[in-house]
Amino acid sequence: MVEVWHAVRGSAHDPALFGVRVAESAGDVVVRLRSASVVRGGATLLADIDWEVRGGEHWVVLGPNGAGKTTLLKLLSTQWHPTTGEVEVLGERMGAVDVFELRPRIGFSSAALADRLPAGERVRDVVLTASYGTIGRWREQYDEADFARAHAVLARLGVGHLRDRRYGSLSEGERKRVQLARALMSDPELLLLDEPAAGLDLGGREDLLAQLAHLLQSPTAPATVLVTHHVEEIPRGITHGLLLRAGRIVARGPLTEVLTAANLSVTFARDLVVEAHDGRFFARSI
Numbered sequence: 001m002v003e004v005w006h007a008v009r010g011s012a013h014d015p016a017l018f019g020v021r022v023a024e025s026a027g028d029v030v031v032r033l034r035s036a037s038v039v040r041g042g043a044t045l046l047a048d049i050d051w052e053v054r055g056g057e058h059w060v061v062l063g064p065n066g067a068g069k070t071t072l073l074k075l076l077s078t079q080w081h082p083t084t085g086e087v088e089v090l091g092e093r094m095g096a097v098d099v100f101e102l103r104p105r106i107g108f109s110s111a112a113l114a115d116r117l118p119a120g121e122r123v124r125d126v127v128l129t130a131s132y133g134t135i136g137r138w139r140e141q142y143d144e145a146d147f148a149r150a151h152a153v154l155a156r157l158g159v160g161h162l163r164d165r166r167y168g169s170l171s172e173g174e175r176k177r178v179q180l181a182r183a184l185m186s187d188p189e190l191l192l193l194d195e196p197a198a199g200l201d202l203g204g205r206e207d208l209l210a211q212l213a214h215l216l217q218s219p220t221a222p223a224t225v226l227v228t229h230h231v232e233e234i235p236r237g238i239t240h241g242l243l244l245r246a247g248r249i250v251a252r253g254p255l256t257e258v259l260t261a262a263n264l265s266v267t268f269a270r271d272l273v274v275e276a277h278d279g280r281f282f283a284r285s286i
């Protein structure tokens with residue numbers, strides 16, 4: 001099925017590539033969950049979550065396999081509604097808003113979405129189609145501003161030279177950057193990244209983390225929620241942390257206060273130590 005979302009036009013004419021809308025929302029509540037729970041097939045995937053993300057904040061959501069991280073992103077990306085409680089995204093309450101109006105304001109990247117990108121599609125079109133929320137070019141109309149923006153976003157992520165290549169011919173590291181470019185195409189007010197560095201080798205991971213840090217440290221970066229299993233994959237520029245275990249919050253708040261040995265040990269149910277060095281984090285068993 002081709003999902004047609006509304007195109008976001010005009011961004012390429014704006015002086016800044018990102019954050020044209022974000023600048024007005026710094027400090028505003030971008031995401032609010034109130035006692036939000038998700039129950040599927042009798043299992044509680046998320047239990048009673050209270051959480052807020054504000055403009056200008058960049059969160060990492062950290063937790064072991066099955067903690068509920070992807071479920072949380074499904075709520076924020078409007079794919080799922082909470083079973084009980086409330087979820088508000090960009091000022092709109094789930095259940096009371098047309099999600100197709102809301103989705104172009106949210107940039108989203110995940111392995112599940114990446115798996116659906118056609119291998120034969122040109123890189124430029126992989127990025128371009130995000131402005132309609134479609135996968136695969138079909139009959140959508142694009143104008144020069146759309147092409148210019150897709151090229152500019154790819155160039156900003158250092159993969160502008162790949163724009164005419166087939167997506168399937170790219171290395172994993174190149175694909176991850178193209179996925180990030182796609183997520184940024186519509187100048188989102190909220191950026192959701194599910195394990196953006198998964199599957200990369202050490203060099204590819206470090207390159208991607210540097211790109212992410214560059215983006216996040218820009219004053220015009222959108223509010224961001226990045227999910228990962230690994231503290232080593234937290235880029236510089238992340239400001240806050242949410243630790244999840246078995247669908248419940250273990251800790252939340254400013255990153256350096258949350259990423260303690262005690263909190264991580266509870267989250268991953270083992271004795272861990274964590275070290276911070278130059279804005280990056282490293283954890284290991286005792």
Ligand SMILES: Nc1ncnc2c1ncn2[C@@H]1O[C@H](COP(=O)(O)OP(=O)(O)OP(=O)(O)O)[C@@H](O)[C@H]1O
Nearest residue numbers: 040041043045063064065066067068069070071072
């Ligand atoms: N549709 C569903 N029905 C029932 N259980 C589900 C459903 N989707 C996910 N789950 C379960 O919910 C729990 C949380 O899953 P989720 O994918 O959110 O975890 P996660 O923290 O992202 O895990 P991982 O790090 O392994 O990706 C898991 O135990 C999973 O098996």
